[in-house]
Amino acid sequence: MATTVLIVDDHSAFRSRAKRMLEAEGFEVVGEAGDGASGVDAAQRLSPDVVLLDLQLPDITGFEVAEAIAARPPSPAVVITSTRESDDYDARARRSGACGFVSKAELSGAAIEELLP
Amino acid sequence: MTIVDTDLPERYRALLLAALDCVVTMDHRGSVVEWNPAAERTFGWSAAEAAGREMAELIVPPSLRERHRAGLARYLAGGEPVVLDRRVEITAMRRDGTEFPCELTITRSTQPGAPLFVGYLRDITERHTAEAELHASRARIVTAADDARRRLERDLHDGAQQHLVGLAMTLRLARRKLFDDPAFVAELLDEAIGDLSTATGELRELARGLHPAVLTEGGLQPALTSLAKRAGVPVAILAAPDERLEPTVEITAYFVVAEALTNVARYAEASSAEVRVQRVGGVLHVEVRDDGRGGAELGAGSGLRGLLDRVSAIGGTLFVESPEGVGTLLRAELPCGS
CATH class of the missing domain: 3.30.450.20 (PAS domain)
Structure with a gap:
């Protein structure tokens, strides 16, 4: 069965490209959200296996969204992504309850799978 | 006595x-x-x-x-x-x-x-007031520069960078599908070309916002014409100097007109605007007049406040006449040598 994914990102162009890329790599994209609050809701409602989560959202940061998702079962695996890069993003992502960070420049289904538990 | x-x-x-x-x-x-x-x-x-x-x-x-x-x-x-x-x-x-x-x-x-x-x-009250205003103005200029850099980072992040990231994903996918599904790859490449063109356009707009190349290359006359073309209302350029002036004077005059026309389009509810930029002796007079609802104030928006700082920084003065219902005249006088 395909790994299900929820994409949370405020840029629709990115969501559509990421969706197509992940689907071509065998993932099933079950939902999209454009901000943190609806991302947290969708994570609970859709119970995906993975949430691909942008770091810079219009309302709250991806780290905060990851914490909120981790606090509410079924708490799917969260992978944080961004066009920005910083050495401490991966550690901060893990502290917030996510599996890790992958930059958008390196994003692929394989990169996500590597981070999954 | x-x-x-x-x-x-x-x-x-x-x-x-x-x-x-x-x-x-x-x-x-x-x-x-x-x-x-x-x-x-x-x-x-x-x-x-x-x-x-x-x-x-x-x-x-x-x-x-x-x-x-x-x-x-x-x-x-x-x-x-x-x-x-x-x-x-x-x-x-x-x-x-x-x-x-x-x-x-x-x-x-x-x-x-x-x-x-x-x-x-x-x-020394006046001196203290002037010093305090100078400090405040410097602080505003620094803040404005920081804000501009933050805005630039955000614009790059939200604009061109997203398109380029999407483009990279599309191209990676195209490479993977190259032999399996050539028709799909052709579709992906078309989309990639579109993304690239959008990103290029956004970078061009961003670059123009930072410093208009037309001003550097041709001076105020073509730069004002270009501003007028892109304005949200019909704009008549009634006068524009055909000579080249100091770069700081040219860019300040340009931003006075650009800010004024932005405000006209956003707030004035005007049907048209007129721009007049004339050198009289050692002073460049810049005027932008609209027939909108008026009521603009120099201290009201951060845009005009920032413009005042910019104009003051080169020793110029900025005035706004904006009676309710009559329209707005934004006028700057910029020293430009003799």
Whole structure:
């Protein structure tokens, strides 16, 4: 069965490209959200296996969204992504309850799978 | 009437009478002996009223009076002078009780007998206000530059960078599907070309916002024409200099017009606008007039405030005339050499 994914990102162009890329790599994209609050809701409602989560959202940061998702079962695996890069993003992502960070420049289904538990 | 000793040489009298600074003399008891016209104007006490009164009561704020008296007593008792013969800044008080910053020098006159102290005082309220405004303006300029950099980072992040990231994903996918599904790959490549073109367009817009290349290359005339074309309302350029001016003057004039036209499109509800930029002698006059609803104020929006700082930074002035219902005239005068 395909790994299900929820994409949370405020840029629709990115969501559509990421969706197509992940689907071509065998993932099933079950939902999209454009901000943190609806991302947290969708994570609970859709119970995906993975949430691909942008770091810079219009309302709250991806780290905060990851914490909120981790606090509410079924708490799917969260992978944080961004066009920005910083050495401490991966550690901060893990502290917030996510599996890790992958930059958008390196994003692929394989990169996500590597981070999954 | 002014108290200036009639025995003094006439030239000294004239000096005291004409001085723009307050010149006051106090005897060893702390009482006023001389009080020139500038002191009358500054402190609000006439010379006749001041004569013989304790200086401290007239010009020293209550909270500082005891210190003043103690200082005088200490000096008269043989203590080292603290404020004599050097410039100090103090707080002084007017007749109505208002306090103001004042610079002061006190010297002791050398005639025999009991000492007399001559004080020169200057109200430096305006200088302090100007300094405070200068500091505030500098701080705003720094903040505006920081804001601009933040905006630029965000624009790059939200715009071109997203398209380029999407483009990279599309190309990676195309490479993977190259042999399996050539028709799909052709579709992906078309999309990639579209993404690239969008990203290029956004970068071009961003670059123009940072510094318009048309201004650098052709000066104000083509740059204003280009601004007018992109404005949200019809804009007539009634005058534009065909000569090249100092780059700082050109870019400031350009941003005055750009900001004005942005405001016209956003707030003025105008049907048209006119731009007139003319050099008269050593001043470049920049005017943008619209027929909108008026009511604009210089201090109201951060845009106009920022523009004021920019104009002031090169020694220019900015005015807004914006009667309700009549329209707005934004006018800048920029020094541009002779």
